[in-house]
Amino acid sequence: MNEPLFDYIANYIELTEEEKELLSLKLHHRKYLKGQYVVQQGDICKHESFVLSGALKTFHLDNQGQEHVVAFAIENWWTADLGSLISQSPADYNVQCLENTELIQIAYNDLQELYKALPKLERFFRIIIEKAFVSSQKRIASNLSLTAKERYLNFKKHYPQIEQRVPQYLIASYIGITKEFLSTVRNQLASE
Amino acid sequence: MNEPLFDYIANYIELTEEEKELLSLKLHHRKYLKGQYVVQQGDICKHESFVLSGALKTFHLDNQGQEHVVAFAIENWWTADLGSLISQSPADYNVQCLENTELIQIAYNDLQELYKALPKLERFFRIIIEKAFVSSQKRIASNLSLTAKERYLNFKKHYPQIEQRVPQYLIASYIGITKEFLSTVRNQLASE
DNA sequence: CGTCTATTTGAATGTACTCAAAAGCGGTGG
DNA sequence: CCACCGCTTTTGAGTACATTCAAATAGACG
Numbered sequence: 001m002n003e004p005l006f007d008y009i010a011n012y013i014e015l016t017e018e019e020k021e022l023l024s025l026k027l028h029h030r031k032y033l034k035g036q037y038v039v040q041q042g043d044i045c046k047h048e049s050f051v052l053s054g055a056l057k058t059f060h061l062d063n064q065g066q067e068h069v070v071a072f073a074i075e076n077w078w079t080a081d082l083g084s085l086i087s088q089s090p091a092d093y094n095v096q097c098l099e100n101t102e103l104i105q106i107a108y109n110d111l112q113e114l115y116k117a118l119p120k121l122e123r124f125f126r127i128i129i130e131k132a133f134v135s136s137q138k139r140i141a142s143n144l145s146l147t148a149k150e151r152y153l154n155f156k157k158h159y160p161q162i163e164q165r166v167p168q169y170l171i172a173s174y175i176g177i178t179k180e181f182l183s184t185v186r187n188q189l190a191s192e
Numbered sequence: 193m194n195e196p197l198f199d200y201i202a203n204y205i206e207l208t209e210e211e212k213e214l215l216s217l218k219l220h221h222r223k224y225l226k227g228q229y230v231v232q233q234g235d236i237c238k239h240e241s242f243v244l245s246g247a248l249k250t251f252h253l254d255n256q257g258q259e260h261v262v263a264f265a266i267e268n269w270w271t272a273d274l275g276s277l278i279s280q281s282p283a284d285y286n287v288q289c290l291e292n293t294e295l296i297q298i299a300y301n302d303l304q305e306l307y308k309a310l311p312k313l314e315r316f317f318r319i320i321i322e323k324a325f326v327s328s329q330k331r332i333a334s335n336l337s338l339t340a341k342e343r344y345l346n347f348k349k350h351y352p353q354i355e356q357r358v359p360q361y362l363i364a365s366y367i368g369i370t371k372e373f374l375s376t377v378r379n380q381l382a383s384e
Numbered sequence: 385c386g387t388c389t390a391t392t393t394g395a396a397t398g399t400a401c402t403c404a405a406a407a408g409c410g411g412t413g414g
Numbered sequence: 415c416c417a418c419c420g421c422t423t424t425t426g427a428g429t430a431c432a433t434t435c436a437a438a439t440a441g442a443c444g
Contacts, residue, residue: 062337083326126318134275136328145254
């Protein structure tokens with residue numbers, strides 16, 4: 001039942017059967033219902049989570065109580081408040097399920113042990129975090145240089161699967177505009 | 193002369209003298225004058241660069257020919273177009289020196305070999321990229337939730353050294369506003 | 385000094401936001 | 415099957431934050 005994760009890992013490194021078993025010992029499956037929180041702002045993030053099924057949002061609650069979506073996660077994505085996880089300090093973000101969701105989780109301490117027992121995992125996580133960082137930089141550049149309309153089109157192009165699964169007001173938050181304005185933008189696009 | 197880099201690495205992993213020598217074989221020192229490009233948009237980024245002295249900006253040129261600063265780098269920081277480097281594809285960004293600059297560079301191929309010869313380096317780069325990713329996410333969140341004035345104060349707080357070294361219009365670009373508006377914001381702040 | 389670059393100022397404009405209300409839509413229960 | 419409820423999306427008026435463009439001023443450097 002860890003196959004989806006092993007398949008995913010196989011894109012980056014090769015694991016022997018023994019290594020897979022070793023890793024499996026530290027993997028925990030957990031089911032969440034729509035609306036449940038995997039991480040709560042202020043708590044310490046204890047796991048790295050791989051999504052088997054479902055969808056989640058990572059968001060920040062600002063001083064005015066407004067929600068800002070910084071990430072989505074669906075099947076075969078990782079999610080966590082990485083800042084909280086790596087420094088074991090209080091989380092800046094909430095991670096909440098948008099659908100019923102099934103995760104494979106690795107606890108912080110177990111991950112540290114796994115790095116020692118299976119140094120290959122350092123390579124695996126290095127590579128996927130490099131990719132995440134690159135996407136993150138691209139998002140910053142696009143937030144700086146594109147208009148709301150362009151950012152929306154960009155989002156649709158890059159994450160068509162997500163666009164169909166999450167409510168529009170969360171997409172608005174993700175691309176950095178209000179839900180009302182996204183509605184206006186969509187109207188403009190429709191009449192072109 | 194590689195000491196600053198070894199000191200930096202020592203914050204994350206321990207290297208023996210032999211390992212340092214092995215690494216040193218792949219390190220290249222290079223000096224650039226103010227204004228020179230280390231990476232040019234469209235070229236393939238060939239090195240990871242560690243800054244010994246000087247300062248650099250990483251920026252993207254958009255369709256309208258406008259510059260958008262996505263990163264700065266000063267002493268003890270790394271710089272590159274990581275997206276281009278890891279996929280050896282054309283760079284989205286330019287990396288240009290803001291001052292006369294001295295770098296230690298590791299070529300892409302050498303880095304791949306080093307990962308094999310010194311697996312510890314996987315750990316090292318995993319850790320520093322994790323941190324870079326976390327900063328990047330924070331910047332996205334702050335771009336989404338803060339006003340121009342708040343972002344400017346935030347920048348000053350987090351990067352006081354940079355604020356004093358780079359022209360104001362580049363800071364404006366970094367925080368996502370025009371140079372004129374930053375000037376206005378600074379005026380408002382001064383009269384408070 | 386004179387030139388080049390960087391910063392400031394101001395007026396007109398625009399993109400996106402706020403607030404309020406209406407409309408749409410999906411599910412649930414009577 | 416329809417009525418109602420909660421949640422999401424739309425619409426519109428008024429506003430604000432930030433931009434554009436143009437010109438003036440200030441700084442840095444030879």
